[in-house]
Amino acid sequence: MTSTGSSTRFRDCPRYWRTPLIPGAEMLTAEYYDHEFTPHWHDAYAIPVIEAGAETYRYRGSTHIAEAGSVPVINPGELHTGSRAVDAGWRYRVMYTPVDFLQKIADDLAGKPQPLPWFDPGVIRDRDLAYRLRHAHQLMEAGSDLLAAETAMIDALSTLLARYGSTRPETQRIAANDPRVAVMQAQLGADLAEPVQLSDLANAVGLSPFHAARLFAQATGMPPHAWRNQIRLQRALGPLRAGASVADVAAASGFTDQSHFTRHFRRMFGVPPGRWQAA
Known part of the structure; x- marks a missing residue:
């Protein structure tokens, strides 16, 4: 973070990286201040956890604010934006998780084939889930103990699916x-x-x-x-x-x-x- 007078703010400082534990995934460790994401989508599930500050984004016709400790999941192919919601900006970690990878975890969790996992629009406010996702992300980024990182990652994504996974509305x-x-x-x-x-x-x-x-x-x-x-x-x-x-x-x-x-x-x-x- 950089100091501006008596206040502090984040920089535009993103870092993309990859892990062998989630083939095809893009991982992001970032902080943003000036950058604004224009309307776009991802082919993967965007699974962020906000570490500090707050992000605002448009998604499915509504404006949402995701503060520290929240998990604003975006479904694959769904249009959304992103920009700072507070003067400081925001810092977060994101797993861009491939559809087939999360589908496999959902199938394993249920013990049988499941419909495509889907998450309701809106910000998930679950401190325990946020901790699990952040911890798994940190371990995968460090890369020093793949067994611990994979265990934490499966635990975090399974928890997300078990608590908040649903199916896409028919409409x-x-x-x-x-x-x-x-x-x-x-x-x-x-x-x-x-x-x-x-x-x-x-x-x-x-x-x-x-x-x-x-x-x-x-x-x-x-x-x-x-x-x-x-x-x-x-x-x-x-x-x-x-x-x-x-x-x-x-x-x-x-x-x-x-x-x-x-x-x-x-x-x-x-x-x-x-x-x-x-x-």
């Missing part, structure tokens, strides 16, 4: 599975470097451009062009993780240039792509 599944939206999403994601016009999407589903854009935004929470940029960013992670250059990934992802890619990447992940890759 949400119906809205998200509109076949016309699926057609437009497929067209937007088919070739990310290929230009697509709104009229192309509209013609594909037999709607006017106005009604196609409105349907898409109602189902996804984003206009088509913003949704496509999110897909570009999500698909860029694999090549970056494999060691491809930022410039090559930017071009293959359909961004106009590297600076355009970097700007969008930082707004979503809080760090430039090169720094994320270095983790």
Whole structure:
């Protein structure tokens, strides 16, 4: 933390890292002050624990405030934002846990296959759970005792599922599975470097451009062009993780240039792509 007169505030200081204990997961240890996350989603479950300060975020049509000791879980594919809720900013730890990994823990916990785990919108205020998640995160980051870290991680995620796991409401599944939206999403994601016009999407589903854009935004929470940029960013992670250059990934992802890619990447992940890759 840095001092500003008689007050203290956090810095914009994120660090992404990975652990062999959760294959495919991204882990984040961070503090933020100025940074504001624009509307975005993750393919994984975002499981944060706030250590100090407070974060405010928009999620499923409401504004939430997550203070120290709280756990503001975000479901995969769900649009949300993030910024400071208090003058100091906030410090937190996050497990971006792959869907199949958490699904396996849910199945093991129940002793039989379970529906996709889902968490109600809102901030979980459970000091015991927050302690378990923070402790597991710290042990995995230290990496000195993998047995203890894995035991703590399974305990923390099992506790989260047992206390707060549910299933996705049927109304949400119906809205998200509109076949016309699926057609437009497929067209937007088919070739990310290929230009697509709104009229192309509209013609594909037999709607006017106005009604196609409105349907898409109602189902996804984003206009088509913003949704496509999110897909570009999500698909860029694999090549970056494999060691491809930022410039090559930017071009293959359909961004106009590297600076355009970097700007969008930082707004979503809080760090430039090169720094994320270095983790």
